Amino acid sequence: MISKKRLYLYVILLVLVVTAMIMLRNFLTGKSNQIEVNDYNEIIERGEMNVVTDYNTIGYFVSGDTIQGFQYELINALQKEWGIDINIFLENNLQDNLKGLEEGKYDLIARSIPVNSELKGNFSFTEPLILNKLVLVQRKSQFNDSIEPLRQHLELAKKTIHVAEGSPSMLRLNNLSYEIGDTIHVVENTTYEAEQLVMMVASGEIEYTVCDEKVALRLSEKLPEIDIETDISFTQIESWAVRINSPILLDSVNSWLNRFKETHEFKNLIEKYY
Numbered sequence: 001m002i003s004k005k006r007l008y009l010y011v012i013l014l015v016l017v018v019t020a021m022i023m024l025r026n027f028l029t030g031k032s033n034q035i036e037v038n039d040y041n042e043i044i045e046r047g048e049m050n051v052v053t054d055y056n057t058i059g060y061f062v063s064g065d066t067i068q069g070f071q072y073e074l075i076n077a078l079q080k081e082w083g084i085d086i087n088i089f090l091e092n093n094l095q096d097n098l099k100g101l102e103e104g105k106y107d108l109i110a111r112s113i114p115v116n117s118e119l120k121g122n123f124s125f126t127e128p129l130i131l132n133k134l135v136l137v138q139r140k141s142q143f144n145d146s147i148e149p150l151r152q153h154l155e156l157a158k159k160t161i162h163v164a165e166g167s168p169s170m171l172r173l174n175n176l177s178y179e180i181g182d183t184i185h186v187v188e189n190t191t192y193e194a195e196q197l198v199m200m201v202a203s204g205e206i207e208y209t210v211c212d213e214k215v216a217l218r219l220s221e222k223l224p225e226i227d228i229e230t231d232i233s234f235t236q237i238e239s240w241a242v243r244i245n246s247p248i249l250l251d252s253v254n255s256w257l258n259r260f261k262e263t264h265e266f267k268n269l270i271e272k273y274y
Contacts, residue, residue, distance in 0.1 A: 038107050040248040048085040051075055052106045054092045056195055057218055058273050059111055070273040071110050074129075077265065081256055092193050093166030098123065101243055108253070112212065112238035114168050119241075124250045127257050128237035130274065134169050135216050136161075136230040137201050137209045143225040144204075151230055157182035161208045162197050165190045169210040172233050195219060202226050214274055 043049045053060050053071045060069035072088070079086045089106065091097055094113065100106045101123065112132060115125050136156075138149050150156065157180055163169050165188045177184040189197060197209040198216065202225040211219075216228040242249050260266050 038104060038243075038249075039246045040252045043107060043249065044082065044084065048087060049082075049107045050087045050089065050105065051108045051110050052089040052091050052097050052100060053110045054094075054097075055090050056092075056193070056215055058215055060088075060090065070269055071112075073269055074260075075110050077260060078253070078256060081260075092164060094168050095166040098241070101241060104243075107242065107246070107249065109241040111240070112214075113241055114172075114212075114233070114236045115239055116171070116236075118171070122244065123241045124244050124246065125239040125241050126250065127254050127261075128239055129257075130214070130238050130270075131235050132212050132214055132238050133235045134172055134210050134232040135213045135228045136232050137198050137211050137216060138207065138227050138230070139201060139204065139225050140227045143202075149227040149230065150208075153232075154180050154182075156180065156184050158185070159208060160185040160187060160206075161210060162187045162189050162200070162206045163210055164188070164193045164197060167194065167210070168212075169232070173210065176232065198226060199223065 053069075053075070055061060056069075058069060059071035060067070062068075075086055075088060089100075091100070094111075097106070097109045097111070098119075101109055112130060113119070113125070114132070114134075119125070136150065138144075139147075141148050150159075153176060156176070161173060161184060163173070163186060167188070170186065170188070173184055173186050177186075192200070194209070194211050195215065197206065198211055198219050200206045201209055202223040210232050211228075213228070216226075220226055220228055240253065242253065
């Protein structure tokens with residue numbers, strides 16, 4: 001018969017073994033889940049950087065047989081400054097951009113991201129590129145059976161607003177629904193992007209969408225049917241993003257941006273696209 005003293009010793013040993021196994025498992029799991037750090041030094045050493053941006057009539061687009069866009073030309077200017085190859089990936093879904101950045105697929109998100117406290121807790125953002133805001137896109141009364149456009153946020157109660165899947169406007173609309181104390185029905189469209197949804201508003205296929213003001217202004221030049229006078233958000237800074245564990249990359253991009261923003265080349269880009 002095992003003595004109480006020996007039984008007590010066996011229990012202690014068993015606890016120690018189980019604890020050691022758990023610690024070893026957590027160590028191995030954590031190690032396997034670690035993402036290879038690709039900070040500035042690693043990027044320069046390998047001679048290339050993976051950058052994701054979105055496709056629209058301001059940031060990156062094809063005109064005839066050439067590629068143009070504010071983000072595209074900024075990326076090219078950075079490439080010339082650093083003397084490396086930049087691989088550009090196109091992905092309009094911001095959530096997929098952020099996921100790809102976290103997982104190490106991308107080193108930099110080069111699109112206009114509305115910076116908020118939620119995102120700042122998980123990613124690092126560069127110096128501001130531009131100021132922008134979200135606007136409600138709807139039809140003007142003369143193209144909408146004399147129905148006047150909505151002007152107050154409270155009027156959005158029970159309305160249905162279509163947005164592109166993964167749009168930055170989702171968070172703002174959810175917050176706005178809370179602010180007005182009523183439901184705003186938000187439909188994420190998996191087929192069409194923001195600009196196509198604006199065109200669908202103009203043609204009467206849908207009633208409302210939300211778009212950033214810079215893009216909306218550009219589209220309104222070709223779509224006289226749309227009204228973009230109702231703000232959905234306050235003016236926000238928009239920046240590029242890097243992983244939170246890439247501080248040297250962030251400092252390097254900021255250093256270049258601060259210099260480049262003082263040049264005539266940058267001022268010409270602003271005039272050209274905004």
